[in-house]
Amino acid sequence: MKKTGIVFLLLILAFLLVWPFIGPEYQVYLTLSFFAYSVALLGFNLLFNYTGLLSFGHALFIGVGGYTAAFLTSRFHIPYMEVSILVTILLSGVVAILIGLICVRYIKIYFAMLTLAFGMLFHSFLMKTYHLTGGDEGMSVEQPYLLGMDFSSMDQMAFFSGPYYYYSLGVLILASIAMWRIVHSPFGLCLTSIRDNPDKAEYLGIGIRKYRLLAFIISGCFTGVGGVLLAPITGHMDPGMVFWTHSGDMVFMTLVGGFSNFFGPMLGTVIFITLRDVISSYIEYWRLIFGALLAAIVILSPGGVIEVLTNLFTLIRRKIMAGENAS
Amino acid sequence: MLSVDSIDVFIKSSRILRNVSLKAGKGEVVCLIGRNGAGKTTTLRTIMGYLRPEKGSVSFQGEDITRKSTHEISRLGIGYAPEDSGIFPDLTTHENIEISTWTKTTEKSEEERIKLAYKVFPVLEGYKKRKGTQLSGGERKMLSIARALALDPELLILDEPFEGLAPTIVTEVARSIQDIIKMGPSIIISESNIYHVPDFTDTLYVIERGEIIFSGRPEEVAQEKGILKIIAGTA
Numbered sequence: 073m074k075k076t077g078i079v080f081l082l083l084i085l086a087f088l089l090v091w092p093f094i095g096p097e098y099q100v101y102l103t104l105s106f107f108a109y110s111v112a113l114l115g116f117n118l119l120f121n122y123t124g125l126l127s128f129g130h131a132l133f134i135g136v137g138g139y140t141a142a143f144l145t146s147r148f149h150i151p152y153m154e155v156s157i158l159v160t161i162l163l164s165g166v167v168a169i170l171i172g173l174i175c176v177r178y179i180k181i182y183f184a185m186l187t188l189a190f191g192m193l194f195h196s197f198l199m200k201t202y203h204l205t206g207g208d209e210g211m212s213v214e215q216p217y218l219l220g221m222d223f224s225s226m227d228q229m230a231f232f233s234g235p236y237y238y239y240s241l242g243v244l245i246l247a248s249i250a251m252w253r254i255v256h257s258p259f260g261l262c263l264t265s266i267r268d269n270p271d272k273a274e275y276l277g278i279g280i281r282k283y284r285l286l287a288f289i290i291s292g293c294f295t296g297v298g299g300v301l302l303a304p305i306t307g308h309m310d311p312g313m314v315f316w317t318h319s320g321d322m323v324f325m326t327l328v329g330g331f332s333n334f335f336g337p338m339l340g341t342v343i344f345i346t347l348r349d350v351i352s353s354y355i356e357y358w359r360l361i362f363g364a365l366l367a368a369i370v371i372l373s374p375g376g377v378i379e380v381l382t383n384l385f386t387l388i389r390r391k392i393m394a395g396e397n398a399s
Numbered sequence: 400m401l402s403v404d405s406i407d408v409f410i411k412s413s414r415i416l417r418n419v420s421l422k423a424g425k426g427e428v429v430c431l432i433g434r435n436g437a438g439k440t441t442t443l444r445t446i447m448g449y450l451r452p453e454k455g456s457v458s459f460q461g462e463d464i465t466r467k468s469t470h471e472i473s474r475l476g477i478g479y480a481p482e483d484s485g486i487f488p489d490l491t492t493h494e495n496i497e498i499s500t501w502t503k504t505t506e507k508s509e510e511e512r513i514k515l516a517y518k519v520f521p522v523l524e525g526y527k528k529r530k531g532t533q534l535s536g537g538e539r540k541m542l543s544i545a546r547a548l549a550l551d552p553e554l555l556i557l558d559e560p561f562e563g564l565a566p567t568i569v570t571e572v573a574r575s576i577q578d579i580i581k582m583g584p585s586i587i588i589s590e591s592n593i594y595h596v597p598d599f600t601d602t603l604y605v606i607e608r609g610e611i612i613f614s615g616r617p618e619e620v621a622q623e624k625g626i627l628k629i630i631a632g633t634a
């Protein structure tokens with residue numbers, strides 16, 4: 073990573089660290105969704121950008137994470153967040169193996185449709201198993217213990233803008249470091265080669281199905297962890313969380329932010345969450361505006377908003393350098 | 400080392416190869432020559448397991464590889480540099496070479512194998528950090544061969560390595576291939592231009608309309624006027 077990039081990241085991190093002290097409580101609360109979706113999209117984009125597979129059913133893994141947190145906290149009375157995360161990683165991995173074994177045999181639209189189908193199957197399962205999952209009413213998620221500490225005596229908003237905020241930020245940082253290392257490892261480069269040219273990757277001894285399956289499993293685990301982080305914020309899990317439109321939202325966030333940049337999807341979550349909050353407070357049909365926005369982004373800047381910002385930054389830097397040379 | 404025995408290959412309902420047989424011994428240089436569309440690439444892709452023969456078999460070092468998958472065949476020790484280079488555009492030159500060292504472990508270390516690839520194609524060392532998209536056609540061709548070489552193969556298959564290259568680059572690539580031969584692997588080169596057949600070729604196979612119509616020493620083909628006409632496309 074370039075020096076300017078590191079400085080920029082550190083500035084954002086510094087801002088996020090002081091944000092709960094300077095920002096309005098509600099906006100700080102909204103930031104929690106950004107953390108959760110960012111972790112989820114790290115996984116989604118491993119599959120989309122680095123492996124070249126577009127999943128239209130990734131909300132399934134958000135559901136696995138969310139429902140795991142719901143079961144553990146409200147049904148089994150195990151409020152430890154770390155337990156929820158570990159069980160989610162395990163369950164998401166198992167689910168990803170089962171689905172992935174079928175899905176990774178296909179690519180392009182067939183892969184997208186298969187993941188969509190499995191996502192909707194899971195949605196139906198949640199709806200129909202009323203005795204287990206609460207059906208369309210869903211399940212409540214209790215406030216979790218963080219690092220073994222009970223914060224139930226705290227006011228809920230204070231919990232979210234304090235301990236839970238920093239916990240989520242910590243998980244996002246750890247997940248980002250882990251994903252950065254994955255995509256820059258030999259494994260990550262093999263995924264890129266498969267995306268670029270699967271036939272030629274095979275000629276070099278890369279078993280493409282095995283690599284695609286591994287990417288699918290890792291992707292599912294990251295998205296599952298995103299689901300665990302999201303669950304306490306919503307306080308409730310229902311089948312709507314795994315509905316295909318939620319998967320579509322994840323695709324939207326990734327495209328708007330910029331899928332070809334590691335941090336692009338994270339920017340997409342900020343745009344999505346902020347716009348949804350602002351637009352839905354004015355008009356009911358906020359998805360209509362989102363649709364138009366997505367069309368505009370895809371046509372005008374396929375690299376997403378991050379590409380626009382990067383180009384703008386380069387332009388400003390060039391102008392400054394040109395000015396310095398002239399003087 | 401490699402033995403292709405009477406293979407018939409169909410693509411959809413068209414028979415592309417008919418009863419094709421060829422052999423490459425240890426350390427031998429074999430050239431498969433034929434016009435465009437004669438079946439050279441299909442033969443090589445069948446060896447690599449990308450296409451399955453309807454009839455016949457392919458064996459490598461005594462092991463039947465007819466039904467093996469491409470990546471398994473590659474890991475057995477067959478390096479393949481395809482006609483269209485097929486380099487990975489988003490990876491750097493170095494990463495393109497490095498990737499081969501992760502998929503197959505051999506007696507040589509990763510560093511040795513990468514070093515060797517750069518030794519054969521020194522021009523690539525200057526472009527280590529360049530992405531695949533920033534390389535010229537000739538450099539891509541070299542990278543494609545260097546990448547296959549980094550697998551440390553027992554058999555190296557080069558599909559039309561001189562195709563579309565400027566005469567000066569052809570000389571450079573030919574010199575590099577000569578360097579590779581000195582390292583000891585068997586080599587199969589496909590070529591459509593008889594004048595590009597390397598001097599160091601041990602056995603020459605001529606393929607026409609999916610059939611091998613000649614096999615022998617390169618100097619023997621000079622006696623076969625009919626074969627020469629077919630190769631030149633004047634028959």
